[in-house]
Amino acid sequence: MKKGETKMKGMKALLIGTFAFVLLAPVAGQAQQNVLNFTDRDIPQGVLKQISQGKMVDIASAKSNGRNWGRGLSVVKLSGKTNHFGRDVNTGNYIDYWATVPGVRVWIAEHPSTRDRDIQTDSTGWWTMYVVKYEGVDLEFSFVYEKDGWITTKSNVITVTDDDDTDLAIQYIDPLYYLYAVKPYVQAVWLGPVPLENAMVVTVGKSWASMHDGRLPHGDPGATTTASPAAGIGPIYFNEAVLPDPGQMSTSLDGGVAWLNMPLNGTYFVTAQKDGVSYETVEFRIAESDRAYGVELYIASPPDSVQGDNDSGPGQP
Numbered sequence: 371m372k373k374g375e376t377k378m379k380g381m382k383a384l385l386i387g388t389f390a391f392v393l394l395a396p397v398a399g400q401a402q403q404n405v406l407n408f409t410d411r412d413i414p415q416g417v418l419k420q421i422s423q424g425k426m427v428d429i430a431s432a433k434s435n436g437r438n439w440g441r442g443l444s445v446v447k448l449s450g451k452t453n454h455f456g457r458d459v460n461t462g463n464y465i466d467y468w469a470t471v472p473g474v475r476v477w478i479a480e481h482p483s484t485r486d487r488d489i490q491t492d493s494t495g496w497w498t499m500y501v502v503k504y505e506g507v508d509l510e511f512s513f514v515y516e517k518d519g520w521i522t523t524k525s526n527v528i529t530v531t532d533d534d535d536t537d538l539a540i541q542y543i544d545p546l547y548y549l550y551a552v553k554p555y556v557q558a559v560w561l562g563p564v565p566l567e568n569a570m571v572v573t574v575g576k577s578w579a580s581m582h583d584g585r586l587p588h589g590d591p592g593a594t595t596t597a598s599p600a601a602g603i604g605p606i607y608f609n610e611a612v613l614p615d616p617g618q619m620s621t622s623l624d625g626g627v628a629w630l631n632m633p634l635n636g637t638y639f640v641t642a643q644k645d646g647v648s649y650e651t652v653e654f655r656i657a658e659s660d661r662a663y664g665v666e667l668y669i670a671s672p673p674d675s676v677q678g679d680n681d682s683g684p685g686q687p
Contacts, residue, residue, distance in 0.1 A: 470495020589625020
């Protein structure tokens with residue numbers, strides 16, 4: 371599924387200013403906890419319950435006030451999975467590509483109150499939420515993934531339109547692999563005595579790259595990347611063994627790229643360059659407020675990462 375282009379900063383500021391007044395309406399009852407109302411309309415509990423069950427509902431006649439009078443509403447289903455990513459520290463083997471992580475809390479960084487809804491991945495590692503929004507007005511969400519004993523991770527900005535988006539994903543790194551293998555290695559090679567924090571990671575992928583697609587490797591080799599504004603330490607490219615490599619000067623078949631110690635309170639745009647290929651741009655918001663929740667990693671996972679229009683097969687240039 372093709373994702374939309376990154377919006378211009380001016381338009382984003384306009385939207386944020388226009389809808390800054392919107393508060394999440396309270397939802398009573400456990401059954402409706404995954405329904406998020408981003409409008410000023412009072413929606414009956416019975417309707418919210420039907421939405422939470424995935425049923426089609428008509429709420430267009432609900433009244434609204436002021437500037438929102440007469441605006442239609444849309445209900446958007448958002449769904450995704452947490453991919454258990456990394457290696458088994460005991461065997462050294464890669465963790466199964468299809469492995470997931472149950473019991474992960476998923477919430478929206480731009481709306482911290484959504485954390486209290488306690489929306490979690492189920493036994494299959496999938497989560498679902500329903501967003502009630504004004505028709506034709508896009509929203510922007512950065513999802514936060516947290517679980518006790520794991521590394522709290524924040525996604526890039528995802529644009530929510532009037533269409534369902536049910537192929538979201540996050541590469542949720544194995545905590546033992548991160549703490550005892552990746553982090554010490556990165557610390558020694560790039561940082562020395564400076565602590566590692568605010569690591570930003572993308573995948574430069576083929577047009578079909580997705581955590582829901584078994585074709586591997588899905589990276590687009592030979593591309594270079596830029597982050598704007600330039601900050602932190604990077605780009606650092608991952609080699610074909612899925613390890614950050616100081617000798618790698620462009621993307622490998624893995625497609626992974628990282629930046630370390632990105633400054634707080636910054637918005638960063640990441641894209642890639644390669645002859646004959648056009649790439650999307652992803653946006654990260656690295657905020658001071660993230661620290662209160664223990665966010666350490668910022669990850670854009672396919673199909674919502676730096677996708678290109680190169681449709682060649684796995685392992686091909």
